[in-house]
Amino acid sequence: MMPPGLLISAAASGSGKTTLTLGLIAAFRAQGVVVQPFKCGPDYIDPAFHGAAAGRASFNLDSWAMGADQIAALAQGAQGADLVIGEGAMGLFDGVARPGETGTGASADIAALTGWPVVAVIDCSGQAQTAAAVALGLARYRADVTLAGVILNKIASPRHEALVRAGFANAGIPVLGALPRQSSISLPERHLGLVQAEELPRLTEMLGELARFVAAHCDLAAIRALASGGLPAASRTRVPPPGARIALARDAAFSFIYPHLLADWRAAGATILPFSPLQDEAPDPTADVCWLPGGYPELHAGALAAAQSFRAGLATFARSRPVHGECGGYMALGAGLVAADGTRHQMAGLLGLETSFAKRRMHLGYRLARPYLPLPGLPLGTALRGHEFHYATILSQPDPALARVEDATGAEVAETGSCRATEGARVSGTFFHLIAPATQRVSA
Structure with missing residues (x-):
């Protein structure tokens, strides 16, 4: 009840x-x-x-x-x-x-x-x-x-x-x-x-x-x-996991992932394998996908730049298995991040993205994304609903766009995310935070 x-x-x-x-x-x-x-x-x-x-x-x-x-x-x-x-x-x-x-x-x-x-x-x-x-x-x-x-x-x-x-x-x-x-x-x-x-x-x-x-x-x-109300039992289509064994970055720099996504992934039988880039840990080599959530990489850019084992392990992982980053995770996958004081810190370099917090600009709002390529666990053609919230400025985004992204009014936004093919897998990232696949019909 x-x-x-x-x-x-x-x-x-x-x-x-x-x-x-x-x-x-x-x-x-x-x-x-x-x-x-x-x-x-x-x-x-x-x-x-x-x-x-x-x-x-x-x-x-x-x-x-x-x-x-x-x-x-x-x-x-x-x-x-x-x-x-x-x-x-x-x-x-x-x-x-x-x-x-x-x-x-x-x-x-x-x-x-x-x-x-x-x-x-x-x-x-x-x-x-x-x-x-x-x-x-x-x-x-x-x-x-x-x-x-x-x-x-x-x-x-x-x-x-x-x-x-x-x-x-x-x-x-x-x-x-x-x-x-x-x-x-x-x-x-x-x-x-x-x-x-x-x-x-x-x-x-x-x-x-x-x-x-x-x-x-x-x-x-x-x-x-005064409390009252409540909803009847209901079933729903869960967000499919990106893999059976998911290496998930999880620490003070990468903490923005919705509990309902983790619950959905576990309900589908996936195993979550947390690791800490700030502790210079690499993704678990037994995982079949690596996911870097959003967070505050700009506050820990120096530590991430110095995390040699993390960066080397991530690069090795990406040679054969997919890696995806959301917002802060996307920035960490890029080539460099300029902190608020103007210092550039080297990031993982798996994408060409360069971002900066030296001149902050807020990006905020709901987003509807239509990926051009299948994301881990999500078939091509799946429209995704989510949101964007960050203060980073894109200095360079040389890789191919990951998705067509619109705001809640239907207007296209410039933050399309990007992707890069590796020898045996694909590295992708986006400022878009996934909430759920769209179920209502959306125009192409």
């Missing part, structure tokens, strides 16, 4: 969704409640924090990239939990203009599909009663989405809280908690969002602090009582 759930959302990014979500998960877990977390939209970092707080893997649910059956099937991961807590992305209704598989990628799509009531985090800084007007707009915008209540954030004083609460009383919207401004309750950030969970030595202590902070200022019993 599926447990009831809630979706934590807001009117905008930066309102405090992640802080509240982690605090709620940790606070309920401290009470003995088994919480299953989810994250709306494409995001690698928040789910890792969710997992640390809940002790259960957090899965992404994405209405643009995933079909309704896939979302329902992933939601089955909540079986055995007492409560589901999903975290939204950006504002509640923010998505792209043209729908994908089941929606525009908005968190509201997931709330509507699952029936999970929304608890909105309202950033009250710089306003009082007007905060209720913002929440009233959230409550009325879509008839298929239920706003169950709000948690006030960045409350400056008791007087401020009283004024804000008066506005919500007039609007008839329940206030489930009020979080005072407290600069010590925050998570460190960098250019792609939060610092990764695995990089924080005080993570357990920080989660304990968040749990106590949220428990002290929110009505946990009332919040849990």
Whole structure:
């Protein structure tokens, strides 16, 4: 039986969704409640924090990239939990203009599909009663989405809280908690969002602090009582593994791979063989494919350049078996990477790609890719849905393009990825992060 759930959302990014979500998960877990977390939209970092707080893997649910059956099937991961807590992305209704598989990628799509009531985090800084007007707009915008209540954030004083609460009383919207401004309750950030969970030595202590902070200022019993919804059991087409034995780069430089992909690969019988390029480890020679996920190679470019065993082992592997890199993994497969300070670091050299962070430019959005060549495990002709999020500038991309890539409006983008044939295999890479094969018909 599926447990009831809630979706934590807001009117905008930066309102405090992640802080509240982690605090709620940790606070309920401290009470003995088994919480299953989810994250709306494409995001690698928040789910890792969710997992640390809940002790259960957090899965992404994405209405643009995933079909309704896939979302329902992933939601089955909540079986055995007492409560589901999903975290939204950006504002509640923010998505792209043209729908994908089941929606525009908005968190509201997931709330509507699952029936999970929304608890909105309202950033009250710089306003009082007007905060209720913002929440009233959230409550009325879509008839298929239920706003169950709000948690006030960045409350400056008791007087401020009283004024804000008066506005919500007039609007008839329940206030489930009020979080005072407290600069010590925050998570460190960098250019792609939060610092990764695995990089924080005080993570357990920080989660304990968040749990106590949220428990002290929110009505946990009332919040849990609002939970409802759930999806019926569903089957889906899983993402096929790229090989039977997959050498997977896995460390602080290569950590961006979706849990549902790993779950799909394992469900198909594949064996995952992790190795650490930062520890100068080469891919397992018994593997039949090597996969380098995204991450932060720009922060570890010097260490990667010095990892002679990794680079030599990767080159040997690529002579007879396919190697594929996504985003950071793609950059690591290239010839060189220029760090933010202007220093060029030699990369693996299996592709001619040269990238630079000396002049950062953000590339962000959903992507639909049609590979020109079959990727490992994926037959030619399979359209793929995913996203791109990086700050690298391409200085040179001399190898043949890997795919035709479009954004969510159907416009072609320049980041096509690239490929290079070796003696017995193919090296490929792309800035595109795979989420799922497209199931809806897409025009060629």
